[in-house]
Amino acid sequence: MIVEPGMVEALKKATSTVAPIPTVIPGADPIYQTAGDVGNRTLWAVCIIMALSSLAFYGMAFRQPVQKRLFHILTAFITTFAFLSYFAMASGDGISLNKTVITESHKHVPDTEQIIYREVYWARYVDWSVTTPLLLMDLALMAGLSGANILVAIVADVIMVLTGLFAAYGKGDGQKWGWYAWACIAYLVVVYQLAVNGRSTVASKDSKTKAFYGAIAGFTLILWTVYPIIWGIADGGRLVGLDAEIISYAVLDVLAKPVFGFWLLFTHDSMSSTSPSLEGFWSNGFGSQGTLRVGDD
Structure with missing residues (x-):
C-alpha cells in the first residue's frame, strides 16, 4: 500500500484532537472487619x-430446699446459656460475615463499590433470646407481676432481641435502622412492665423486698439501656472495631448476669423468711395436693 505524504499529515492532525480516554478506577479490595x-x-x-458462675449458682441451689430454689435455678440457667454462647463465639462457631456494599461516586469516571465484610456474632442474639426472658422472670416473680404482665414483658423482650438480630444483618441503612427502631419500641414495653407495673405490684410487699426490687430492677434497666447504645455505635454505625465491641458487650454481660445473679441470690437467701415458696407441682409433681404459691409475704 502506497501512503501519500499528505495523508500522513492529515492523520496526525486528526489524532491530535482526540481527548485522552479516562482511566476506569476499579473497586478496592474487600475490607474484612474481624476480631x-x-x-x-x-x-x-x-x-x-x-462457667464458674453457673457452678456456683447450682451449688447455692442445692443448699436450699426445693421450694426455695426457683430463683437459683433461673439464674443458673442464665449463666449456663451465656457460657454456651461465649464458648461458641470464642471457638468461632457462633460467627458469620455480613456483607455491606458502599457505592462511591467519582467525577468523570464510573462509580466504584467498596465491599465490607464484618463479623456478626449471631450466637450473642441466641443467648439474649433465652437469657433475658429468664432474667425477666426473676424480676417479675420478685415483684409479683401477674401472668398477663409477665407474658407481655417476655414477648416484647423476644421481639426486641430478634429485631436487633435482623438489624445486624440489614443490607441498607433504612432496613437496618428500621429494625433497630422496632427493637427500641419493644424495649420500652419491657421498661413499662418492670418500672411501672412491677413497682406498683411490689408496693404491697414488705419494705425489704420493695427496696431490693427497686435497686436490682433499676440496675438491670440501666444496663439494658446501654446495650442499644453499644449496638448503634458498633453494629449499626460501625464506628468502632470488633475488639471494642466485644469488650463492651463482655462488661455488660458480666454485670447483667453473674453480678446480677450473685446479688439476687445472696439477698434472696438472707431474706429466706419472706422469699417466694413453691409447692405443688414444682416440688412434689402432679400427684400432690399442694398449691402453687409465688410471691407470698
Whole structure:
C-alpha cells in the first residue's frame, strides 16, 4: 500500500484532537472487619466467668430446699446459656460475615463499590433470646407481676432481641435502622412492665423486698439501656472495631448476669423468711395436693 505524504499529515492532525480516554478506577479490595487477639481472649475470659458462675449458682441451689430454689435455678440457667454462647463465639462457631456494599461516586469516571465484610456474632442474639426472658422472670416473680404482665414483658423482650438480630444483618441503612427502631419500641414495653407495673405490684410487699426490687430492677434497666447504645455505635454505625465491641458487650454481660445473679441470690437467701415458696407441682409433681404459691409475704 502506497501512503501519500499528505495523508500522513492529515492523520496526525486528526489524532491530535482526540481527548485522552479516562482511566476506569476499579473497586478496592474487600475490607474484612474481624476480631483480633484482644477480642478473642476476652471471649474466652467471659466464657470461663460464666462457667464458674453457673457452678456456683447450682451449688447455692442445692443448699436450699426445693421450694426455695426457683430463683437459683433461673439464674443458673442464665449463666449456663451465656457460657454456651461465649464458648461458641470464642471457638468461632457462633460467627458469620455480613456483607455491606458502599457505592462511591467519582467525577468523570464510573462509580466504584467498596465491599465490607464484618463479623456478626449471631450466637450473642441466641443467648439474649433465652437469657433475658429468664432474667425477666426473676424480676417479675420478685415483684409479683401477674401472668398477663409477665407474658407481655417476655414477648416484647423476644421481639426486641430478634429485631436487633435482623438489624445486624440489614443490607441498607433504612432496613437496618428500621429494625433497630422496632427493637427500641419493644424495649420500652419491657421498661413499662418492670418500672411501672412491677413497682406498683411490689408496693404491697414488705419494705425489704420493695427496696431490693427497686435497686436490682433499676440496675438491670440501666444496663439494658446501654446495650442499644453499644449496638448503634458498633453494629449499626460501625464506628468502632470488633475488639471494642466485644469488650463492651463482655462488661455488660458480666454485670447483667453473674453480678446480677450473685446479688439476687445472696439477698434472696438472707431474706429466706419472706422469699417466694413453691409447692405443688414444682416440688412434689402432679400427684400432690399442694398449691402453687409465688410471691407470698
